[in-house]
Amino acid sequence: MTNEEKNLLDTLHAYHAGTLPGEDRLVLEESMRSDANFRNEANAYLSMLRTLQRTAEREKVKGVLEKTHAELPAHSFKKSFRLPGANKNVKLWPAMAVAASVILMSIVGTFVMTQSVKDKQNAEFRELRRRVEQITKSQKAMMEDIAVVKEKEEIASSIYAGTGFLVSANGFLITSSHVVRGADSVFVENKKFGMLKAEVVKSDATNDIALLRIIQPFASTSLPFTIRKTESDLGEQVFTLGFPREEIVYGEGTISASTGYKQNSSSYQIAVPVNPGNSGGPLLNQQGEVIGMISGVETETIAAAFAVKSPVILEAINSVPADSLRKPLLMSTSNKLRSLSRVQQIKKIQDYIFVVKVYNH
């Protein structure tokens, strides 16, 4: 590096700093004007010196500003400058907390709501199913009713129907008291005797026994069966005949318990298939003795029907005052079925078993 160059740098530095004496400055400016190469060189240096100065200045100013910024009281612009979100630390947190809780609540709420909706749907469904079950039940019942009513319509237009059987040749028969409950008029009917008008002589709701008397004249014949005076034993083979439908229906089974519904000692529990309409039907043993009368079924249990015991029936019959009977109740004393086969027994018995039709006007 020559001394000339060194001098130039010093001159340019002085020129840049504004300390170059007037004469030298004019000389320099003249040289730059006249000599393009020199001008470029000089301008490059001057530009660099200016940039150095600016850099220094900037660093210094930046330092001042940083210091000032640090001195800014945090609360001063918060006060003079109330803006949501202006100061994240202070302003945003409450808003964010609110927003977060809203989001959380909506999530939880949605969850709870969907859950409850789900539950409701399930409940609805169960209810619906229950209803359907109920409908099925009621439809079933209705169909049964319709079936019963149809039967009656074919025979007659009775409303309630049950079974009854003769206990004396002169027109007394018994049935379940619930069959004739609230009856305005009662008719009994079977194939042999046709339809006969009857009246309720006595109704014993406690033991579910009703004594009827046929008030129309009819050809009386002696009964082939007797009513057993003593209780039968557990496990005894029994059978019944009744009118759950238009035809007389046979059913057989055993005595499965010596007490009836709710430990009722006046009834047996029997394992015999019975249906609505069987009520009031006779329960007979192998020898053809009437040992009871069908009264009802327990809905909860399968194949659990109940029959009023024959001694109770006899007691009920005997308790009826002779005055109200109008004529003596002559009960059969000889069993003509003892040695017969079941088929023969049934043939003999069925003529004395009636459909009991009750009209409630």
Place this chain on the structure above:
Amino acid sequence: MDYVDELIVGQLRNKNERALSELYKNHYPMVLKLVVENSGTEDDAKDIYQEAVIAFYQRVQQADFVLTCKIATYLYAVSWRLWLKKLSGKKRFTLKVHETEQFLQVEEEITNIEDENKRIAIMKTSLEGLGQPCSSIIRDFYMNALTMEEICAKFGYTNADNAKNQKYKCLQRLKKLFFDAYKIVS
């Protein structure tokens, strides 16, 4: 023209640091609001605002500078333009202030600021590339305005001429580094 603004400009020309500090404090909330309301953070606001203040400060130093509007208006307009540029760079636009809102013909100002910042950045890089002791000598002599004697004492040069020669060599090297980098960048 605003009397207070004129006073401040006068003080800034005298490089009064207290005046600079007051100016900074006075208008920071305005720019903070501007930036924060337009997808910026507090740090963004600080960076933008300091750029604007430095630009204003350097404009004031120029001999031909004439204050043609309020200082606040200048700072707001420059900050806004700077922030728009930064936003477009970041590709996150949620602007509250309308784009068409024009306050000043600030584009030239912004260009100057950007050129200036670019040159300064290159200079800093060049100074770093210069290595020691050149970097320190240049800084002390040209930026911190130390005398050669002070520099000699600082670096332990026994002869002031040696120090001077070192300074010239350093400046030459810096010139090369600076203009090479500058050409590459521009």
